[in-house]
Amino acid sequence: MKLTERVYNAAFSPGDREEALLRGFICVGTAGDRGVFVEGHRGISAFSNTEIAFSGKGFSLRVAGKGLFLRALSREKAMVSGEICALYFERNEP
Amino acid sequence: MKGVKVFLSGDVPRLLRKSADRGVCLYGVRETDGGAEFRCARKDVFTLMRARRSCGCTLYFQKERGLFHFAGKILKKRPVLPSIFILLLSALFISGAFYQSVEVDGCVKTDEKSFREALSDAGVRPGAPIKSVRVQKVRAAVMPLFPTVAYFTLNAEGTRARVTVYERREAPPPERDAPCDVISGLTGVVCAVRVKRGEAQVSVGQTVERGDIIATGRVVYKTGETELLPASAEIDVRTWSVLRGLLPAEYTSFERTGRSRCAYSLILFGKRISLFPIESCVYKWYHKKEEVYALTLGKNAALPVSLSKETYFETAPRKKRVSKDAAKEILKASLSARSYAAAPDAETLNTGFYVLSRRGVYEGVFTAERLETTGIQTEMKEIGTDNKR
Structure with a gap:
């Protein structure tokens, strides 16, 4: 199993993963603990150097760590760099 | 990433979301005190300013000024012409730093050919760097060889060395x-x-x-x-x-206390450029020792760059009998x-x-x-x- 796939599986529970995939919110991969590539986000809901939250359709993805910054940010893609400690996947409140 | 550096204060996530919605690519988004900083392409500046209005954020665009920025912009857009200009300027500068010809006037009793040879041995010849010729040294090397020569002057006229010889005249x-x-x-x-x-x-x-x-x-x-x-x-x-x-x-003798400081400077075309800022008066009383290391290309070709090391030794006055x-x-x-x-x-x-x-x-x-x-x-x-x- 590829590293990106392992991280992806660790970040998303099996049920959420399927739903996330269905809803088009995809975390493409990570570069060790130094970067996360996010695709299909719908904007940034929180931004600090310890936590960056991406909002999606029904879900949000939180990247926690130290010295986090957005290496690049476009409409659908983002690259987070820094010392990444955890990825949280949260269901948005209805 | 080159482009415009932007400092942002206010609702950072909102502006990021708005700018992403408008198709603006941001790079290096970092949190700062009370906001964030990032870079974006020059073409996206107006889009960002429009996005700012709906977010209530403050944007500050860092202006890029200075000779290097200006030169970089020109070199990026038109690389050939400035490069040719710089090359020509360098060639002109280099060619102007060496003697192209040596002219000798005033040789009546003195053999001009042997005088030219002596000058050449002393370093005054076509191709020699102008700055490396020291007139006093040339005189000291040439004058003893020619008893008929009373004095001669050596002047650099552009890239031409003009030597005027004054011969001895017999008293009536x-x-x-x-x-x-x-x-x-x-x-x-x-x-x-x-x-x-x-x-x-x-x-x-x-x-x-x-x-x-x-x-x-x-x-x-x-x-x-x-x-x-x-x-x-x-x-x-x-x-x-x-x-x-x-x-x-009684007399006053200045004896070294043992403390010393060094000051380095670069001598470029005779101009002294201090490498480290050092106060003009290092000690109240001092002995100064200067060593100059000239940058040379071979035996006779000296470049117009040399490193000077000045050592200041602190001294103290002592009365002696x-x-x-x-x-x-x-x-x-x-x-x-x-x-x-x-x-x-x-x-x-x-x-x-x-x-x-x-x-x-x-x-x-x-x-x-x-x-x-x-x-x-x-x-x-x-x-x-x-x-x-």
Whole structure:
């Protein structure tokens, strides 16, 4: 199993993963603990150097760590760099 | 990522979301105190400003100024023309830093070819860097080889070295046939008189003063006839001279305390550029030692860049006393040298020396008794006029 796939599986529970995939919110991969590539986000809901939250359709993805910054940010893609400690996947409140 | 650097304060996530919605790509988004900073493309600046209005954020665009930024922009857009300009400028600069030709003027008695060879050996030749030629060194190397050359100047006119030679001129021979008198140049007692032509005016044992006529060219014969001759004579005179010299009994000696500091500077085309800021007065009293390391290309080609290292040694003043023996030795050496320099050809018959100490000063007195020869031809004066100088 590829590293990106392992991280992806660790970040998303099996049920959420399927739903996330269905809803088009995809975390493409990570570069060790130094970067996360996010695709299909719908904007940034929180931004600090310890936590960056991406909002999606029904879900949000939180990247926690130290010295986090957005290496690049476009409409659908983002690259987070820094010392990444955890990825949280949260269901948005209805 | 190059582009415009933007500082943002306010609702950061909102502006990021808005700008992403509008298709603006942001790079290097980092959190700062009270906001964030990022870079974006120049074309997206107005889109960001429009996004800012709906978010209530404050944006500050860092302006890029300065020569390097301007040069970088031009080089990026039009790389060929500025590169050619810089290359041409460099070529012009480099070609202007070396001698292209050497011109020698004023060689009449001196062989110009050998003079040019000597100049070439001393470093003045086509292709030599202008800044590496030191005129004093060239003179010191060339002048001893050519006794006919009295002096020469070396000037750099652009890339041309112009050497103007001034040769020695023989002094015109004295007019031997012109009638003249001979006067004494010294004051003393006459010991011997030697008259070759003319009539003696002094005798042995007589005292003469400086300017007295010792032989005249106006010869009156017994027949009453007067003839004007160029007189020629010399006399030996016994002279006494007293020389005095003073030496302070105390002097201030500056001795190193052991502390030192170094200052490095770059000498570029004769201009000194300090590499490290150092105060102009390092210590109150100091000895300075400078070492210059020139950057060279081979044996004779020196680049106009050199590194200078100045070492400042701190010193402190100390009062010291001169002993009487040391003062005696110093004063005797100094006064005897002065006495000898005053009359190097004279025969010294007797000398005396003593030192007096008074009011913090040593006074040395040197007496010398000498036997000197004098006789100066001078223009004949009218009868009855004083010939003393």
